[in-house]
Amino acid sequence: MIKVTIKDVAKEAGVATSTVSRVLSNNPKISQETKDKVNEAIKNLNYKPNAIARSLANNKTKILGVVLPSEADDLLTNPFFINAMKGMSIYAQNKNYYITYVFTKDGNKEFESIKEITNTNLIEGIILLRVNENDESIKLLKDIEFPFVAIGRPEKTDDILWVDNDNFQAMYNVVNKLIQKGHKKIGFIGAIKTLNMSKDRLKGYKMALEVNGISYDEQLVVHKSLFKENQGYDAAKELLNKNKVTAIVTTDDLLAFGAGQLLNEERLDYISLVGFNNIQLSKYQTPPLSSVDINADELGYYAAKLLIEKLENEDSLNTHYIVNTEFIERESFK
Secondary structure: OOOOOHHHHHHHHOOOHHHHHHHHOOOOOOOHHHHHHHHHHHHHHOOOOOHHHHHHHHOOOOEEEEEEOHHHOOOOOOHHHHHHHHHHHHHHHHOOOEEEEEEOOOHHHHHHHHHHHHOOOOOOEEEEOOOEOOOHHHHHHHHOOOOEEEEOOOOOOOOOEEEEOOHHHHHHHHHHHHHHOOOOOEEEEEEOOOEHHHHHHHHHHHHHHHHOOOOOOHHHEEEEOOOOHHHHHHHHHHHHHHOOOOEEEEOOHHHHHHHHHHHHHOOOOOOEEEEEOOOHHHHHOOOOOEEEEOOHHHHHHHHHHHHHHHHOOOOOOOOEEEOOOEEEOOOOOO
C-alpha cells in the first residue's frame, strides 16, 4: 500500500503544499472554500497527517520531557521511577500528550541533559523527578521561562508547580511508633542528603526524638551517596560498629534491603527495620519489610496534571498537591 503524502493532497485539491499545511494547522487566513476543497481531498485519499509534523506547524508538540537521574538506569531495582512514570503516562494519555524520557549517565550531567532537551523545540514542558538544595535545574527553567513541574518540594515554592508527600510527617510518624514500642536507640540511614526529601525525612526523625525527650545522637545517623542496596548494607555495618541500636529507619526500601541483609547475616533479628516507598519486593524480604507507601504513581499523575493544565491555560487554583502516605506494617516492625 502506497503511503499518501501531503503533496498528493495538494495535487488532488489543486493547491500548494503550504496551503494544505495551513489548513491542517487551522490557519484563520485560509478561506472556507479552500478549506473545504483540501478537506475533501484528505477524505478522498484517506490521508493521515504526520502527528509530529502537524504539531510543529502548530508550535504545539504535546510532548513532555522527563530527565531520569543516573541511579534510574536500572529501573527494575528502583521501581519508584517506574511507578511515577506510570502515573504520568496515565494522565498524559488521557489528554493526548506524549512523554519522552532522557537517561542521565552521570549524576553531574542532569543539568546538562535538561539544557539539551529544552533546546530541541520538541517538548512543551518538563517534569523533574527530584529537587536538590539550591537546585540549578529549577533556576535554569525559571530563567528561560520554560514550563515545568517538580516531584519534590522546592525550597522556594513561589511560582513553581510541585507535588510531594509530607516527608517530615511521614518519618515523624514512623519514629514515634517505634518509640511507643519502647525503642530509644533508633538508627537512621539516608542517601543524597542534599535532596529536600532527604532533609525533610531527617527533620521528621529529629523532631520525633525531641518530642519524646530523646537526645539526638549524630552517631546514629549515616548518609550514603546513592539509594542502592550495597550502600544500605555498608551504612548498616557502619552504624552497628559504633552503636547498639534496637531499630533502624531508612529513607528508601533499597537501603533497607541492604541493611536487612546485614541484620540477617549477623542474626540481629531483634532489630526493627523500616523502609520508604513500599516497593513490590518489600513484602518478599526476610522478614517482610515494613515500609511507608508514598503512592509514587499518584505523584506522577498529579505532576502531569499540573503541567498539562498550565500548558492548556486551564484555570486551576492548584500550584501543588500533597499526596498521602500510608505506613504498611509487616514482620520487620518489632
